[in-house]
Amino acid sequence: MKNSKKYDVIIIGAGLSGLTLANEIITRTSKSVLILEKKKKFSNDKNWCFWNVPENPFTKYADNIWSKVVIKIDKKKKELESKGINYLRIKPLTFYKRILSSFKKRNVTILMNQKINHLNIDKNEKIIKSNNIEYKSNLIFDSRPNKIDNKKNRLFQHFYGFEVLFEKKVLDIDKITLMDFQCFSKGINFFYILPFSSRRALIETTYFSTTIYKSNKYKKDIINYIKKNFNGYNYKLISKEKGIIPMFYESNLRENKLIKIGLSGNWIRASTGYSFQNSFINAKMIVDNLISGKKEEIKIPKLIMFLDLIFCDFITKYPADSKYFFYCFFFKNNLTDIVNFLTGRTKFLKIFAMLLSLPKTKMILSLISLIKNKVKNNESY
Numbered sequence: 001m002k003n004s005k006k007y008d009v010i011i012i013g014a015g016l017s018g019l020t021l022a023n024e025i026i027t028r029t030s031k032s033v034l035i036l037e038k039k040k041k042f043s044n045d046k047n048w049c050f051w052n053v054p055e056n057p058f059t060k061y062a063d064n065i066w067s068k069v070v071i072k073i074d075k076k077k078k079e080l081e082s083k084g085i086n087y088l089r090i091k092p093l094t095f096y097k098r099i100l101s102s103f104k105k106r107n108v109t110i111l112m113n114q115k116i117n118h119l120n121i122d123k124n125e126k127i128i129k130s131n132n133i134e135y136k137s138n139l140i141f142d143s144r145p146n147k148i149d150n151k152k153n154r155l156f157q158h159f160y161g162f163e164v165l166f167e168k169k170v171l172d173i174d175k176i177t178l179m180d181f182q183c184f185s186k187g188i189n190f191f192y193i194l195p196f197s198s199r200r201a202l203i204e205t206t207y208f209s210t211t212i213y214k215s216n217k218y219k220k221d222i223i224n225y226i227k228k229n230f231n232g233y234n235y236k237l238i239s240k241e242k243g244i245i246p247m248f249y250e251s252n253l254r255e256n257k258l259i260k261i262g263l264s265g266n267w268i269r270a271s272t273g274y275s276f277q278n279s280f281i282n283a284k285m286i287v288d289n290l291i292s293g294k295k296e297e298i299k300i301p302k303l304i305m306f307l308d309l310i311f312c313d314f315i316t317k318y319p320a321d322s323k324y325f326f327y328c329f330f331f332k333n334n335l336t337d338i339v340n341f342l343t344g345r346t347k348f349l350k351i352f353a354m355l356l357s358l359p360k361t362k363m364i365l366s367l368i369s370l371i372k373n374k375v376k377n378n379e380s381y
């Protein structure tokens with residue numbers, strides 16, 4: 001024990017939340033940071049997309065920018081465009097390289113290929129044993145994802161995507177398809193298409209449902225979709241990405257006195273599954289609290305949490321009405337209002353006006369059931 005190395009802060013996981021938080025800590029404090037990562041190396045394992053508003057430190061490094069957004073519901077198609085609103089994509093390696101270069105000559109150590117063997121937490125000290133070496137710190141953040149437990153009838157966003165290269169130019173590179181809704185009675189299923197060139201795109205099938213499927217089902221979905229929508233043109237698979245994201249908020253954000261961050265620390269918006277923008281906001285909030293001696297926690301605005309939970313209850317209870325919900329949201333509002341709403345930047349009166357454009361009766365029923373549950377479980381917002 002005497003030989004164990006001591007750091008002011010230890011972060012488990014060098015992903016989006018871990019690296020963003022480490023960067024914020026080393027930029028604004030003199031604390032030493034150790035990051036322990038399971039992966040052997042950084043790779044392009046997913047695509048991070050986000051709206052250009054509000055700006056974040058990586059907005060200017062986006063690999064792709066699109067200004068037009070397509071929504072398709074039951075043969076109805078809407079193309080949305082608003083001045084100054086763009087949808088951006090950054091490759092993980094662009095993000096990793098930039099953030100790691102800002103770590104140079106700073107008080108931060110990243111150890112890859114780590115296997116955490118043991119955690120010993122007592123009142124004053126926390127000890128982590130990784131690859132059989134001990135590290136001590138009073139403050140440990142943990143970005144390991146929680147185990148997926150879908151036995152509780154909870155809602156998840158689950159998706160599977162192929163990056164494909166077509167033999168011919170078949171894609172319109174100006175537009176992304178944000179949601180192309182499919183027939184699905186147990187929740188929501190839509191396709192998401194990001195064209196990287198006129199021949200190359202990410203084509204992804206996404207479900208909002210309580211049941212998660214085996215990989216083969218998603219793969220078949222994609223193959224059938226390409227057959228139906230791209231005239232049978234030949235294509236080859238370049239890579240794949242997949243994910244399962246909870247569409248609820250966790251109540252336990254400290255486990256063994258480790259502070260959860262990222263996916264299991266409620267950094268992802270339950271209604272959308274997006275967390276890229278939030279990561280910078282949350283890392284800043286934690287470091288603000290760290291500097292001012294408060295609890296190193298994030299606070300999600302109560303109204304956002306409340307609206308997200310109503311939305312998720314709606315999808316769970318009224319799957320047959322979910323497409324109509326999206327129809328109202330996308331076809332009756334403009335892109336600026338939609339993006340402000342999705343990124344939590346809408347003023348109260350505007351939120352109220354947008355809520356009036358949605359199916360009211362069932363939303364009120366979801367609201368009542370949410371309040372009843374909260375009262376029953378004696379929880380507050």
Ligand SMILES: Cc1cc2nc3c(=O)[nH]c(=O)nc-3n(C[C@H](O)[C@H](O)[C@H](O)COP(=O)(O)OP(=O)(O)OC[C@H]3O[C@@H](n4cnc5c(N)ncnc54)[C@H](O)[C@@H]3O)c2cc1C
Nearest residue numbers: 013014015016017037038046048049243262263274275276
């Ligand atoms: C395929 C995919 C696409 C997504 N696309 C978007 C998007 O377009 N826009 C958006 O806003 N959000 C998106 N998300 C959601 C979210 O932004 C990402 O999941 C994001 O990476 C979450 O950050 P995180 O730090 O929680 O997890 P990660 O970035 O996954 O980081 C967790 C890190 O912990 C490491 N780790 C795990 N277990 C251990 C262990 N035992 N010991 C040490 N290290 C460990 C992992 O290897 C990983 O590096 C996407 C998610 C997925 C899965």
